[in-house]
Amino acid sequence: MFFQSSKMSTFGYFWFVMLAILGVISYSAADLQFNFYAKTCPKAEKIVQDYVHEHIPNAPSLAATLIRMHFHDCFVRGCDASILLNFTSSSGNQTEKTAVPNQTVRGFDFIDRVKSLLEAECPGVVSCADTIALVARDSIVLTGGPFWRVPTGRRDGLISNVSEALSNIPAPFMNFSALQTSFANKGLDLKDLVLLSGAHTIGIAHCPSFSSRLYNFSGILGNQDPSLDSEYASNLKANKCKSINDTTTIVEMDPGSFRTFDLSYYTLLLKRRGLFQSDAALTTNSTTLSYINQLLQGSLQNFYEEFALSMEKMGRIGVKTGTSGEIRKQCAFVNSN
Incomplete structure (x- = not known):
């Protein structure tokens, strides 16, 4: 039964080739691509850019939280806008947005306003x-930061769950091993870890995300993280987070340069002045420490180019394309059928 007629073999080979070709076509159509909306909504990217250019100059601090939103979205179920959902039938009201790591994320209304403009131009087209x-x-570029290419064609997810956000978003208290695992689970390597952490060169943090390093390190009340520069720690205690119970004070992640996308974040890491435990962890591994030194020995333009590659890579994590998911009419809700 291992032998077939020549005619049947030819017929079978023909269909094998046709299925393979169809498979390639299907995969290509479903993949992300640059200028995905060229025919279906040619003004889409210009609409986004114009809105960002009009409003971010009035609220430049939003740039940091918007890139953080993108990061947090991609690390949970892939880059599918699940972070924006207020409710899904599978999760009740406990969506990703309610998870502790996302409670300080801002800009949801900004995304809603951009989306409403896109819907007015091309209903049901842009995810x-x-x-x-x-x-x-566009927000990072407008504040003087790096440009990276954004292939489009992502579709929106239907599920958002608070527990998945808690288990997938890298925490500020993670050690190196946990960070490595978290990034590897998303197809990102140690170089990506170092580069994407560089986004901490802009923006602010709230005391609870790092105050244990000042007052309760390793769960022992009164202990201070020995890896944190003592002068820096003293300044934080005296002028910023004056007690472990402070939940409202905000602190610059890159003091003196928190609105400039530059290399000073990495300089501070080598001075043991990374704000988060996860920042300090980057200097505890020889590979990531080597990447940090290479960035500091290179140019700002080199950092921008490397950062851009990692951002494009991150933006492809677990994307839904083709017929997966949907194009939401309103970002906070799945479409009603």
Whole structure:
């Protein structure tokens, strides 16, 4: 039964080739691509860019939180705008947005306003997931930061669960091993870890994300993280987070340069002045420490180019394309059928 007629073999080979070709076509159509909306909504990227250019100069601090939103979205179920959902039938009201790591994320209304403009131009065409990706990029560029390419064609997810956000978003208290695992689970390597952490060169943090390093390190009340520069720690205690119970004070992640996308974040790491435990962890591994030194020995333009590659890579994590998911009419809600 291992032998077939020549005619049957030819017929079978023909269909094998046709299925293979169809498979390639299907995969290509479903993949992300640059200028995905060229025919279906040619003004889409310009609409996003114009809105960002009009409003971010009045609120430049939003750039940091918008790129953080993009990062947090991609690390949970892929870049599918699940972070924007207020409710899904599978999770009740406990969506990703309610998870502790996302409670300080801002800019949801900004995304909603951009999306409403896109809907007015091309109803049901541009996804919320692509909107986040484009807004994050354009916001960083407008504040003087790096440009990266954003392929589009993402579709929006239907599920958002608080527990998945808690288990997938890298925490500020993670050690190196946990960070490595978290990034590897998303297809990102140690170089990506170092580069994407560089986004901490802009923006602010709230005391609870790092105050244990000052007052309760390793769960022992009164202990201070020995890896944290003592002078820096003393300043934080005296002038910023004056007690472990402070939940409202905000602190610059890159003191003196928190609105400039530059290399000073990495300089501070080598001075043991990274704000988060996860920042300090980057200097505890020889590979990541080597990447940090290479960045500091290179130019700002080199950092921008390397950062851009990692951002594009991150933006492809677990994307839904083709017929997966949907194009939400409103980013906070799945479409009603």
